[in-house]
Amino acid sequence: MTASSPKPSEDASRRPKVWAVGAGKGGAGKSVVATNLGVMLARRGKRCALIDADLGGANLHTLLGTPSPKRTLSGFLRRKYANLDEILCKTPVPGLFLVSGSGALMEMANPKHAQKEKILRHIFKLDVDHVIIDLGAGSSFNVLDFFLAADRGLVVVVPEPTSIENAYHFLKAAFFRKLKRATHLPGVKPALDLALDRPADGTIQSAKGLLAAVRRIEPAAADALEEEAAGFAPQIIVNRARGENDERLGPDMRTACRDYFGSKVEFLGHLPDDDLVRTSVQSRLPVVEAFPTSPFGLKLGEIASYLHRTEDLQDGDAA
Amino acid sequence: MIDDRFARACEVLGVRQDANRREIEQAYRARLALYREENLATYSLFSDDERDEQLDRIKEAYRELLETLGDVDETFDLESEAPADVEGADRGEADALGERDVPEGGRREAPAPAGGSKTGPSSFLPAPSASPGPSGAAAPHGSYRAAEGTGGGGGGAELGADDEDLPSKTPPSGGRESSEPPRFTGGESPGGHLKRCREALGLSISELSAETRIGSRHIEALEGDDLADLKALVYVRGFVTTLAKAVKAEPVDDVVEAFSEIFLSNE
Numbered sequence: 001m002t003a004s005s006p007k008p009s010e011d012a013s014r015r016p017k018v019w020a021v022g023a024g025k026g027g028a029g030k031s032v033v034a035t036n037l038g039v040m041l042a043r044r045g046k047r048c049a050l051i052d053a054d055l056g057g058a059n060l061h062t063l064l065g066t067p068s069p070k071r072t073l074s075g076f077l078r079r080k081y082a083n084l085d086e087i088l089c090k091t092p093v094p095g096l097f098l099v100s101g102s103g104a105l106m107e108m109a110n111p112k113h114a115q116k117e118k119i120l121r122h123i124f125k126l127d128v129d130h131v132i133i134d135l136g137a138g139s140s141f142n143v144l145d146f147f148l149a150a151d152r153g154l155v156v157v158v159p160e161p162t163s164i165e166n167a168y169h170f171l172k173a174a175f176f177r178k179l180k181r182a183t184h185l186p187g188v189k190p191a192l193d194l195a196l197d198r199p200a201d202g203t204i205q206s207a208k209g210l211l212a213a214v215r216r217i218e219p220a221a222a223d224a225l226e227e228e229a230a231g232f233a234p235q236i237i238v239n240r241a242r243g244e245n246d247e248r249l250g251p252d253m254r255t256a257c258r259d260y261f262g263s264k265v266e267f268l269g270h271l272p273d274d275d276l277v278r279t280s281v282q283s284r285l286p287v288v289e290a291f292p293t294s295p296f297g298l299k300l301g302e303i304a305s306y307l308h309r310t311e312d313l314q315d316g317d318a319a
Numbered sequence: 320m321i322d323d324r325f326a327r328a329c330e331v332l333g334v335r336q337d338a339n340r341r342e343i344e345q346a347y348r349a350r351l352a353l354y355r356e357e358n359l360a361t362y363s364l365f366s367d368d369e370r371d372e373q374l375d376r377i378k379e380a381y382r383e384l385l386e387t388l389g390d391v392d393e394t395f396d397l398e399s400e401a402p403a404d405v406e407g408a409d410r411g412e413a414d415a416l417g418e419r420d421v422p423e424g425g426r427r428e429a430p431a432p433a434g435g436s437k438t439g440p441s442s443f444l445p446a447p448s449a450s451p452g453p454s455g456a457a458a459p460h461g462s463y464r465a466a467e468g469t470g471g472g473g474g475g476a477e478l479g480a481d482d483e484d485l486p487s488k489t490p491p492s493g494g495r496e497s498s499e500p501p502r503f504t505g506g507e508s509p510g511g512h513l514k515r516c517r518e519a520l521g522l523s524i525s526e527l528s529a530e531t532r533i534g535s536r537h538i539e540a541l542e543g544d545d546l547a548d549l550k551a552l553v554y555v556r557g558f559v560t561t562l563a564k565a566v567k568a569e570p571v572d573d574v575v576e577a578f579s580e581i582f583l584s585n586e
Binding site: 209249252 | 353359362366
């Protein structure tokens with residue numbers, strides 16, 4: 001376990017599978033998706049911990065209809081509690097637990113690197129089958145590191161150019177951050193810096209283009225970077241889909257991302273625009289509990305089944 | 320290695336190595352559609368240069384695969400897009416200007432609403448009097464040449480000159496005329512806008528008719544917002560798109576929509 005990759009290497013079967021749900025932009029529905037995935041896993045008999053890592057704007061407890069938790073991540077970071085098990089809150093769904101960021105003080109919205117590492121280490125020690133992390137919006141290093149540390153990195157987008165734009169910004173930032181992990185190896189950082197210096201307007205080249213440029217400078221460096229790149233496999237969910245065009249967005253994004261990043265970006269499925277989601281949120285109930293046969297609920301169920309089925313095929317390094 | 324190139328070409332188009340010609344064509348067109356500027360799925364992912372490079376790769380891959388089928392046909396519509404996107408006059412134009420290397424279909428389309436219609440302007444038949452031909456039926460480029468006094472038709476040198484324009488994101492009218500008519504705003508008469516644009520280019524109705532192959536009486540009627548003679552929306556949209564592009568009535572989409580609304584409210 002290194003500082004930049006805090007995943008326990010031994011005993012991978014005993015530790016929880018960790019999924020991180022991000023969006024790049026608020027309002028895409030990632031909290032609803034994260035919560036309801038957790039509920040479905042728990043209903044299938046898995047012990048599941050939802051982690052509200054949106055430290056400045058935690059609201060998973062609201063979506064679950066549990067009272068605002070007293071023991072929170074901020075208390076953990078202030079060392080009131082030795083491990084995360086002490087701040088696991090029960091929820092109305094048996095087997096589903098919540099680690100909340102609610103009640104966090106303003107400064108907790110920007111945990112320092114060491115604090116973030118601490119949270120991550122403890123996440124992997126939780127005595128549960130699954131952990132689902134609801135990331136904050138945006139692409140700060142903390143958000144990116146949680147995303148990259150997970151076994152699966154899910155990205156929720158809606159069919160709007162602003163959401164797509166932010167999601168791509170997020171993915172590029174995550175990809176680049178992942179590449180940076182190889183820079184401790186000899187020769188990699190100078191080669192990468194040199195390759196980045198090239199574009200006249202200073203923007204990041206396409207990911208594939210960048211790697212090709214590094215290869216021209218220093219093939220060994222390129223090998224190291226490409227190994228990091230190959231492990232970059234975020235999984236996209238298109239939310240609030242209406243109609244055929246929206247449904248094509250997911251497969252199209254998958255193709256575009258594969259062309260851009262050169263790696264196996266996946267599309268998990270689209271979730272329909274469903275009024276029942278709003279109704280259930282307003283009632284502070286998870287939609288898959290309140291309306292299990294709603295269009296949203298059914299589609300999310302399919303996605304959850306797929307994720308569950310392919311769990312054992314996952315490497316430790318999905319994102 | 321030939322095999323490597325073949326395998327890479329299959330990967331670029333997203334086809335299996337035993338794909339038949341129809342599958343290859345479909346994949347090619349799907350990829351072109353994906354990398355059109357208006358496509359939401361690639362929005363902000365690629366820079367303009369990268370997008371162009373990707374399109375080049377796609378075309379190369381397509382040629383590569385056609386060659387392996389022993390099937391390279393120079394007159395084949397390399398430039399046209401998926402059938403849903405390009406109909407009638409547009410395809411005719413691509414045929415006419417056959418050597419063009421950039422799939423301009425995507426660029427000619429006015430920007431569609433985000434995430435919206437892959438079908439772009441609704442399918443329309445070519446204007447009955449407009450036939451594809453080298454004198455530039457339905458040709459924004461025809462109109463450039465007319466406006467610039469270089470005459471109609473496609474010659475190598477002219478194609479070359481226009482090729483330089485195509486990677487640009489600006490609408491075809493961008494900056495080439497000294498006096499640009501104001502853009503169409505929703506409230507005004509679309510026919511009046513067409514007329515003003517035509518007049519700004521110094522074109523008479525008969526000149527415009529000759530250029531676009533659309534009958535003078537239709538042009539006159541449209542300039543007067545009179546759609547009585549056009550019996551189907553497809554004709555309205557087709558004619559207006561052609562005319563608007565020819566006289567550089569920007570934004571073309573809005574002009575087309577305004578006419579469509581008139582037609583629909585008359586029904």
